Amino acid sequence: MKLMLLTAGSRGDVEPFAALARHAASAGHEVFLGVPENSGVDLPPVARVPLDVDFSQLMAEQGVSAIAAARAFRSAIRPAMGRMLGAAVRAIRDVRPDVVVYHPKLLTAAAAAASVGAVPIVVETVPSLTPSREFPMPGTVSRDLGPLNRMTYRVAGAAAGMFRREVAEALRPLGGPAASAPVASLVPVSPVLLERPRDWPPTTTITGAWVAPPRETALADEVADFMQDGAYLYAGFGSMASGDAVARARAVIDAARANGLRVLMAAGWGGLELPPGERGGDVLDVTSVPHAQVLPAAAVAIHHGGAGTAHAVVRAGVPSVVVPFTGDQPFWGRQLQNRGLAPAAVPARRVTPERLERAINVALSQRDAARSAAESMRHENGVARALDVIEATLAR
Structure with a gap:
């Protein structure tokens, strides 16, 4: 053919x-x-x-x-x-x-x-x-x-x-x-x-x-070291670049710290921008990372709710906090919520440290459901x- x-x-x-x-x-x-x-x-x-x-x-x-x-x-x-x-x-x-x-x-x-x-x-x-x-x-x-x-x-x-x-x-x-x-x-x-x-x-x-077999590649030393240092939250908004990316990143960092989590931040096409003075310690910012390698070790993932990212997070057995920007993203946020894999979505225009802190706290209680969903998806x-x-x- x-x-x-x-x-x-x-x-x-x-x-x-x-x-x-x-x-x-x-x-x-x-x-x-x-x-x-x-x-x-x-x-x-x-x-x-x-x-x-x-x-x-x-x-x-x-x-x-x-x-x-x-x-x-x-x-x-x-x-x-x-x-x-x-x-x-x-x-x-x-x-x-x-x-x-x-x-x-x-x-x-x-x-x-x-x-x-x-x-x-x-x-x-x-x-x-x-x-x-x-x-x-x-x-x-x-x-x-x-x-x-x-x-x-x-x-x-x-x-x-x-x-x-x-x-x-x-x-x-x-x-x-x-x-x-x-x-x-x-x-x-x-x-x-x-x-x-x-x-x-x-x-x-x-x-x-539709997923290709994962290809193991060597992670950057700083990413590999960061993953070994304790529980962390993954945050990435893919191609979404809108609004105040620095304020959004600050909200993510503050909310993660309130839940005792470090932050692995993927800037993507500009949806997140690290605030001055935050790099190092409990925050690592990168342009992108392979989802299949970093998500399974994350405690929770904050993302925009794109179809590909939503699937990748569920496949990794990780609960989500969805921050939808546009298009079909609210739909996937609702699908994840309805299946007990995420709290109610926090729209991008309504992101605050307090809202994200509460959402992360709920997501952390959904880890068993996330692991069960991942097992089904792997078949x-x-x-x-x-x-x-x-x-x-x-x-x-």
């Missing part, structure tokens, strides 16, 4: 596709992988296709507020999307794969796949495309609307409509826009965090998280399940 995988977004959007690419290649398939530039992800040795977009730069320009996003939309986001959508069409036409598995941001992938006779399969890294009565579309409303939940999923179509002009231009080599839709949907989410809604169609499959093999579905869909 000639398989093309195309994704877009931050690290949490790239890592699952990289894991699936690695597994599919090891199973003997010819794999082509398209990811954004500067993703920061360890990519497998498979054929690469260019997508001509750098999401780290886009996030820096866009920020996480509606005002910042509006300012950046015309100058940065729209042109970048146009380049990416056109690059996806060219890659699919050049490679002519049997199957195209793609992220929802790749709005031209299904039509381009159909133009070369390939099977299009979409990936819901967040369960936001298949409507359900059981929960509203993540990233829309913050409460259950009951029978009206399904209506919230119309937002996805409206968002796609914002790039109608870019889609039309990218599809011009195919003769213009064409009616097309994926034939199946894969949801790379653990059943530990999301039970399959009863009203989903059989073409939508929860596979379990999953999401990439194997996903590849089985892809192969079966192609065979039909």
Whole structure:
């Protein structure tokens, strides 16, 4: 099978596709992988296709507020999307794969796949495309609307409509826009965090998280030494860079100390910035660290609630304190809370040392539940399940 995988977004959007690419290649398939530039992800040795977009730069320009996003939309986001959508069409036409598995941001992938006779399969890294009565579309409303939940999923179509002009231009080599839709949907989410809604169609499959086998790398001496010196809290907000990063870091440090914990702080793309004079002693700040190696030894993890980080923390058997900024992050915060793996989320705009101190205290009481959830998650093999579905869909 000639398989093309195309994704877009931050690290949490790239890592699952990289894991699936690695597994599919090891199973003997010819794999082509398209990811954004500067993703920061360890990519497998498979054929690469260019997508001509750098999401780290886009996030820096866009920020996480509606005002910042509006300012950046015309100058940065729209042109970048146009380049990416056109690059996806060219890659699919050049490679002519049997199957195209793609992220929802790749709005031209299904039509381009159909133009070369390939099977299009979409990936819901967040369960936001298949409507359900059981929960509203993540990233829309913050409460259950009951029978009206399904209506919230119309937002996805409206968002796609914002790039109608870019889609039309990218599809011009195919003769213009064409009616097309994926034939199946894969949801790379653990059943530990999301039970399959009863009203989903059989073409939508929860596979379990897509995770590559952990690769042990030598930790920096300062990180390894810090981990040996006593109980610590991990704090990291990934690509979220908004508001006062120094004040947020100060709140994390004060709250951790109030609970007798040291702090291992990952600055990421700027969500945390160490206050002056705090480095050393009970605080260590780094740009990033491998989750699989540092999380299992942590007492608790404070994070933004991105899908990838939420899974990594649960897989490590560690309770969470979720500080959501935007998008689907409140959804994952609620999922963790509902399963007894985190207290109620503390929104980024409401972070104070006192709120975080109380949340950490609750999270520390949830360690047994976290260990039990980790044990269940370790029995999953999401990439194997996903590849089985892809192969079966192609065979039909």
